[in-house]
Amino acid sequence: MTPPDAPRKRGRPARAQAGTGPGTRERILAAARAEFAGRGYDQASIRAIARGAGVDPALVHHYFGPKEQIFAAAVEAGFAPALGAPGVLAAGGRDQVGERLTRFLLGLWENPATREPLLAVVRSAVANETAARVFRELVAVRLMRPVAEQLDVPDAQLRAELAAAQLVGVFMLRYVIKVEPLASADASRVIALAAPSVQRHLTGQ
Amino acid sequence: MTPPDAPRKRGRPARAQAGTGPGTRERILAAARAEFAGRGYDQASIRAIARGAGVDPALVHHYFGPKEQIFAAAVEAGFAPALGAPGVLAAGGRDQVGERLTRFLLGLWENPATREPLLAVVRSAVANETAARVFRELVAVRLMRPVAEQLDVPDAQLRAELAAAQLVGVFMLRYVIKVEPLASADASRVIALAAPSVQRHLTGQ
Numbered sequence: 001m002t003p004p005d006a007p008r009k010r011g012r013p014a015r016a017q018a019g020t021g022p023g024t025r026e027r028i029l030a031a032a033r034a035e036f037a038g039r040g041y042d043q044a045s046i047r048a049i050a051r052g053a054g055v056d057p058a059l060v061h062h063y064f065g066p067k068e069q070i071f072a073a074a075v076e077a078g079f080a081p082a083l084g085a086p087g088v089l090a091a092g093g094r095d096q097v098g099e100r101l102t103r104f105l106l107g108l109w110e111n112p113a114t115r116e117p118l119l120a121v122v123r124s125a126v127a128n129e130t131a132a133r134v135f136r137e138l139v140a141v142r143l144m145r146p147v148a149e150q151l152d153v154p155d156a157q158l159r160a161e162l163a164a165a166q167l168v169g170v171f172m173l174r175y176v177i178k179v180e181p182l183a184s185a186d187a188s189r190v191i192a193l194a195a196p197s198v199q200r201h202l203t204g205q
Numbered sequence: 206m207t208p209p210d211a212p213r214k215r216g217r218p219a220r221a222q223a224g225t226g227p228g229t230r231e232r233i234l235a236a237a238r239a240e241f242a243g244r245g246y247d248q249a250s251i252r253a254i255a256r257g258a259g260v261d262p263a264l265v266h267h268y269f270g271p272k273e274q275i276f277a278a279a280v281e282a283g284f285a286p287a288l289g290a291p292g293v294l295a296a297g298g299r300d301q302v303g304e305r306l307t308r309f310l311l312g313l314w315e316n317p318a319t320r321e322p323l324l325a326v327v328r329s330a331v332a333n334e335t336a337a338r339v340f341r342e343l344v345a346v347r348l349m350r351p352v353a354e355q356l357d358v359p360d361a362q363l364r365a366e367l368a369a370a371q372l373v374g375v376f377m378l379r380y381v382i383k384v385e386p387l388a389s390a391d392a393s394r395v396i397a398l399a400a401p402s403v404q405r406h407l408t409g410q
Contacts, residue, residue: 162399165378197406
């Protein structure tokens with residue numbers, strides 16, 4: 001999927017040369033994430049992403065294609081830690097899946113390094129229909145389906161989404177809207193209150 | 206709270222006169238809601254709201270004050286139907302509160318006339334910190350506190366927020382992100398799956 005870094009050529013402009021090299025793709029992705037987080041999908045510009053990464057706008061297009069695909073790559077990178085959820089589900093006893101999943105995902109939101117990219121994804125997806133489509137495909141295919149495949153209940157994917165809804169709502173109210181007392185409650189208390197709902201949705205217990 | 210419509214004066218410009226009258230405040234509010242929904246809190250302008258309502262920008266300021274207060278009024282109007290939730294909670298038996306509350310609030314999202322203003326509020330609150338503050342004060346004071354006061358459980362407001370989180374997550378995934386199969390599932394099926402979680406949070410059952 002990732003095009004290799006373009007080979008350097010003699011006589012190429014210095015600016016484009018500064019943009020090539022092993023870290024270029026990651027630098028563009030970081031700049032894209034910052035641009036989408038700061039200005040939203042609609043207002044974000046490829047020119048600003050290029051400026052943020054210190055490369056030519058043509059190089060942004062070379063690596064990622066049009067804006068929608070840059071966004072998809074930024075979403076995937078920002079959302080990557082959450083894609084560990086199906087593995088967390090599998091790694092342990094069935095009667096603790098709610099607690100394990102809740103603790104794992106809340107941990108990602110508690111940590112600013114993983115929270116900020118998640119916030120950027122959520123903000124863009126709520127504000128823009130194209131961004132929402134990119135996000136929902138990722139969530140459905142990479143998160144809900146692998147979780148549902150591990151469940152032995154009728155309507156497994158719908159139930160996985162109800163479990164996700166409990167957690168999405170907690171993340172929205174605690175980290176985005178910041179409603180008290182939920183925003184300041186101990187993480188362990190939040191896990192103790194949310195996990196039984198997640199468990200009941202996932203396993204019917 | 207609402208300033209009375211300014212009396213008409215002889216010799217006043219025709220444009221300003223067209224902006225006065227009994228429906229002016231509501232017209233400005235509707236224009237404000239459309240502007241916040243379409244462009245978000247940051248990009249919304251008082252000039253565009255005035256244009257949408259067919260009044261002078263000074264009249265917008267006269268009725269509502271600065272942008273933050275126009276937004277607060279628009280949020281309150283858009284969110285007004287949801288403020289019926291504490292009444293719904295009170296009107297019936299305790300062992301059905303989860304089902305009653307879930308059915309009532311899902312009904313607001315199922316109906317486009319109440320869904321669109323709610324979507325506008327959520328979009329603005331997710332995208333902008335000032336908008337989030339206005340929204341969370343409304344949610345805490347007008348929704349969570351009256352609900353919590355009816356509950357006879359420890360940490361009543363925190364539990365009310367966990368119940369709200371289950372529903373907020375369902376609304377986000379079903380109506381905003383539109384993840385399948387949740388987005389297309391029968392409302393009655395969604396209520397049957399979500400209500401027991403809401404019930405458990407609210408009453409500990």
